Amino acid sequence: MNRSRLEPLGVPESEVGFDEAATSRPEPSGLERWLVKQITSRLGPSSPVRIELWDEPEVAPRDGTVRMRVLDGKALWQLIVNPDLHFGDLYSSGRLQVRGDLLTLLLEAYRYTAEHPAIGAVLARGRKLAPDLSDSKRNIHHHYDIGNDFYKLWLDREALQYTCAYFADPAMTIEQAQQAKMHHVCRKLQLKPGERVVEAGGGWGGFALFMAQNYGARVTSFNISKEQIAHSRAWARERGLEGQVEFIEDDYRNLTGTYDAFVSIGMLEHVGKGNYKDLGALMSRALTREGRGLVHSIGRDTPAPMNAWIDKRIFPGAYPPTLREMMDMFEPNRLSVLDVENIRLHYAKTLEWWVQRYEENVDAISAMFDETFVRAWRLYLVGSIAAFVAGRLQLFQVLFARSGAKTVPWTRAHVYRDHP
Amino acid sequence: MNRSRLEPLGVPESEVGFDEAATSRPEPSGLERWLVKQITSRLGPSSPVRIELWDEPEVAPRDGTVRMRVLDGKALWQLIVNPDLHFGDLYSSGRLQVRGDLLTLLLEAYRYTAEHPAIGAVLARGRKLAPDLSDSKRNIHHHYDIGNDFYKLWLDREALQYTCAYFADPAMTIEQAQQAKMHHVCRKLQLKPGERVVEAGGGWGGFALFMAQNYGARVTSFNISKEQIAHSRAWARERGLEGQVEFIEDDYRNLTGTYDAFVSIGMLEHVGKGNYKDLGALMSRALTREGRGLVHSIGRDTPAPMNAWIDKRIFPGAYPPTLREMMDMFEPNRLSVLDVENIRLHYAKTLEWWVQRYEENVDAISAMFDETFVRAWRLYLVGSIAAFVAGRLQLFQVLFARSGAKTVPWTRAHVYRDHP
Numbered sequence: 059m060n061r062s063r064l065e066p067l068g069v070p071e072s073e074v075g076f077d078e079a080a081t082s083r084p085e086p087s088g089l090e091r092w093l094v095k096q097i098t099s100r101l102g103p104s105s106p107v108r109i110e111l112w113d114e115p116e117v118a119p120r121d122g123t124v125r126m127r128v129l130d131g132k133a134l135w136q137l138i139v140n141p142d143l144h145f146g147d148l149y150s151s152g153r154l155q156v157r158g159d160l161l162t163l164l165l166e167a168y169r170y171t172a173e174h175p176a177i178g179a180v181l182a183r184g185r186k187l188a189p190d191l192s193d194s195k196r197n198i199h200h201h202y203d204i205g206n207d208f209y210k211l212w213l214d215r216e217a218l219q220y221t222c223a224y225f226a227d228p229a230m231t232i233e234q235a236q237q238a239k240m241h242h243v244c245r246k247l248q249l250k251p252g253e254r255v256v257e258a259g260g261g262w263g264g265f266a267l268f269m270a271q272n273y274g275a276r277v278t279s280f281n282i283s284k285e286q287i288a289h290s291r292a293w294a295r296e297r298g299l300e301g302q303v304e305f306i307e308d309d310y311r312n313l314t315g316t317y318d319a320f321v322s323i324g325m326l327e328h329v330g331k332g333n334y335k336d337l338g339a340l341m342s343r344a345l346t347r348e349g350r351g352l353v354h355s356i357g358r359d360t361p362a363p364m365n366a367w368i369d370k371r372i373f374p375g376a377y378p379p380t381l382r383e384m385m386d387m388f389e390p391n392r393l394s395v396l397d398v399e400n401i402r403l404h405y406a407k408t409l410e411w412w413v414q415r416y417e418e419n420v421d422a423i424s425a426m427f428d429e430t431f432v433r434a435w436r437l438y439l440v441g442s443i444a445a446f447v448a449g450r451l452q453l454f455q456v457l458f459a460r461s462g463a464k465t466v467p468w469t470r471a472h473v474y475r476d477h478p
Numbered sequence: 479m480n481r482s483r484l485e486p487l488g489v490p491e492s493e494v495g496f497d498e499a500a501t502s503r504p505e506p507s508g509l510e511r512w513l514v515k516q517i518t519s520r521l522g523p524s525s526p527v528r529i530e531l532w533d534e535p536e537v538a539p540r541d542g543t544v545r546m547r548v549l550d551g552k553a554l555w556q557l558i559v560n561p562d563l564h565f566g567d568l569y570s571s572g573r574l575q576v577r578g579d580l581l582t583l584l585l586e587a588y589r590y591t592a593e594h595p596a597i598g599a600v601l602a603r604g605r606k607l608a609p610d611l612s613d614s615k616r617n618i619h620h621h622y623d624i625g626n627d628f629y630k631l632w633l634d635r636e637a638l639q640y641t642c643a644y645f646a647d648p649a650m651t652i653e654q655a656q657q658a659k660m661h662h663v664c665r666k667l668q669l670k671p672g673e674r675v676v677e678a679g680g681g682w683g684g685f686a687l688f689m690a691q692n693y694g695a696r697v698t699s700f701n702i703s704k705e706q707i708a709h710s711r712a713w714a715r716e717r718g719l720e721g722q723v724e725f726i727e728d729d730y731r732n733l734t735g736t737y738d739a740f741v742s743i744g745m746l747e748h749v750g751k752g753n754y755k756d757l758g759a760l761m762s763r764a765l766t767r768e769g770r771g772l773v774h775s776i777g778r779d780t781p782a783p784m785n786a787w788i789d790k791r792i793f794p795g796a797y798p799p800t801l802r803e804m805m806d807m808f809e810p811n812r813l814s815v816l817d818v819e820n821i822r823l824h825y826a827k828t829l830e831w832w833v834q835r836y837e838e839n840v841d842a843i844s845a846m847f848d849e850t851f852v853r854a855w856r857l858y859l860v861g862s863i864a865a866f867v868a869g870r871l872q873l874f875q876v877l878f879a880r881s882g883a884k885t886v887p888w889t890r891a892h893v894y895r896d897h898p
Contacts, residue, residue, distance in 0.1 A: 224889075225888075226889060226891070359808070359812065359813065359814045359815075359881045360812065360881075361809070381801070381805055381808075381815055382805035382809055385805070388779070389779065392779065393779065394779045394869060394872065395779075395801055395820060396819075396820045397818065397820065398815065398817065399816075399817055399890065400814065400815060400816045400817065400886075402886075403886065447884075449814060449882025450882075452814065461780075461869040463869070464867075466820075466823065468645075468823065469821075470893075470894065471646070471894045471898075473890075473894075474893075474894040477889065477891035478891075
């Protein structure tokens with residue numbers, strides 16, 4: 059109710075490397091023109107989106123309209139058959155151009171596809187549902203080992219949190235909101251000085267170090283990304299927290315011992331739903347009798363595979379579960395869910411900050427990679443905003459304890475004491 | 479953490495109508511004595527529970543021990559074969575006596591049966607999972623039409639809430655805590671003056687009238703209990719709220735129209751899990767685009783039928799669902815879960831208050847019914863405390879909206895503004 063309005067993102071369209079000769083290609087066929095008309099009429103007269111083909115003269119978009127320009131016939135067909143998969147590659151390679159606000163276009167695309175599923179959507183089957191250790195290692199490497207320097211250009215500067223922030227106050231900066239997120243999680247867990255915490259999937263180490271520094275916790279953090287572990291250890295040394303935090307380069311499935319708290323922020327998406335029951339058994343083994351746990355994960359209202367293009371280019375093997383699917387962790391393992399919070403709009407806001415920083419550093423990113431990479435990641439980030447705003451993605455924080463635990467929080471008021 | 483300790487309940491054992499000639503019955507057989515020894519040894523030496531047979535001399539329990547006295551051989555066998563089912567009847571009829579704290583005994587029973595399932599537990603199958611309209615009517619009549627006067631003797635005196643209260647402060651009285659529960663629900667729903675609310679299962683009308691009086695809502699409340707509807711309408715007249723609240727004697731499944739909020743407190747237990755998907759479809763149809771809903775229900779960590787005796791004698795057809803089972807309402811109907819809160823220990827505390835009031839009025843209740851009824855309801859109430867303390871039962875409040883709703887609460891801080 060009281061969140062700040064999502065402003066249109068004025069994403070710059072540098073359009074480097076576009077084919078300037080597009081207008082000299084063979085004219086679109088009658089069928090191609092007819093297809094564009096069909097989509098346009100289904101979008102409806104109030105839609106801000108205009109679709110145009112390669113032979114039309116370029117006009118700057120006005121009054122909040124967005125022009126999606128398709129530069130060749132094959133691109134048009136790919137878009138119609140399987141937009142989820144192909145839109146990303148076509149946009150990244152510049153065979154599809156967007157003039158105007160990319161977010162507006164993507165929100166319209168969600169509205170459109172909700173009513174008109176594409177032909178190719180029915181073919182999106184047979185995804186591997188339970189990655190084993192080697193799959194996980196490959197998938198995680200694909201995404202997180204691109205280079206710490208890349209992420210540092212656009213994530214928050216204090217804790218390098220590549221997960222949803224918590225804007226206790228919508229006016230917070232991304233740095234403040236990531237600190238607020240970490241406090242939010244620690245308060246839900248009611249962390250006390252000297253307690254032992256195990257973290258599954260520790261990113262660049264920001265949260266493990268935060269728990270040690272701010273709550274006096276002794277933390278053991280698992281991660282299979284080599285670059286992230288190296289970064290985490292260096293940070294622990296810099297901050298003099300080596301005695302309190304141990305970073306282990308290993309799969310969370312190999313953890314042993316018992317802890318007062320189990321925490322996993324933004325890892326469940328990579329676990330694969332076939333593995334949830336085992337993860338729950340591990341959490342149950344890892345917790346002391348009165349231990350508490352928190353899982354923070356992207357999720358869904360209804361089951362659906364990850365967007366095909368994201369799965370192919372950005373996050374191989376990722377799967378956002380529904381709450382029902384997440385219950386595979388808890389129900390078979392005598393764990394009791396105490397609290398579920400859905401903060402999906404906070405992820406939209408987090409992503410807005412990331413996009414802003416990303417665009418501020420776009421020249422450096424271009425120099426590190428290439429224009430296709432720049433466009434692919436822009437689309438991924440802006441597309442994620444659209445997914446959270448439209449409700450295609452959720453962000454769940456699930457707090458749990460063992461069934462019958464006696465020291466569960468009496469109310470949740472302690473979480474909100476310092477809220478504005 | 480900061481809740482007040484659950485004190486032992488000094489439940490009086492008037493034991494009226496007991497067979498004084500029990501000690502003159504045939505001596506227990508060697509097998510019967512051996513069975514008692516087996517149970518005793520499995521309870522362990524630190525257990526406060528002593529089991530004794532009908533030939534043993536009666537001794538007052540000391541130092542927190544509880545004596546469970548079995549008065550005939552058939553009672554012993556019934557207890558061993560299917561304690562879930564038979565304990566209740568044996569206790570109610572006085573063929574089984576308890577000297578000392580009944581709650582201590584029941585908590586020990588939960589501990590024991592968790593490790594040693596009874597023979598009869600495997601036979602507890604084939605329960606009807608989706609009551610139809612006529613089943614529901616019969617089941618509800620069984621429980622709620624016992625007489626409003628009976629419930630008025632031990633429920634809170636202001637709003638007659640026969641559902642879990644919310645002790646924002648553990649020192650609250652039951653009256654204060656039921657008011658706090660109703661505020662808690664209204665705050666979660668962010669009810670505003672003039673909004674239209676539909677309530678499925680309205681009890682004696684207390685919550686519908688509360689929403690009208692305190693939040694300016696216009697309420698339509700469904701109930702199939704004739705006595706409760708009559709009471710609700712009389713209250714509405716007394717309080718001059720007839721123009722703002724309409725009580726409809728009909729099944730919630732017949733509701734039509736759209737509302738800003740849907741609320742159901744303590745009804746889902748009677749819906750039957752085969753009906754959740756249809757209930758969700760109905761909630762989805764009943765809500766405006768930006769409408770919110772809240773379902774408050776007893777639940778489980780893992781699926782299990784209702785205790786057999788409760789099902790037979792107290793609440794026919796009741797079923798406490800797991801969160802996974804509850805998702806049948808939401809996932810197939812494009813509803814998005816925003817918030818789940820588990821307040822099971824608040825139900826234990828609510829029941830403590832009810833038991834205290836019940837015992838204060840035990841003479842009046844004896845006069846209304848008979849000693850068997852008095853003992854059955856005592857066991858039901860104290861047994862429910864044990865179930866919530868032991869974690870066999872949970873209390874879930876689930877807040878939801880339509881998928882993609884834009885006016886979902888930004889944080890939950892507004893719920894906690896007035897918390898102590």
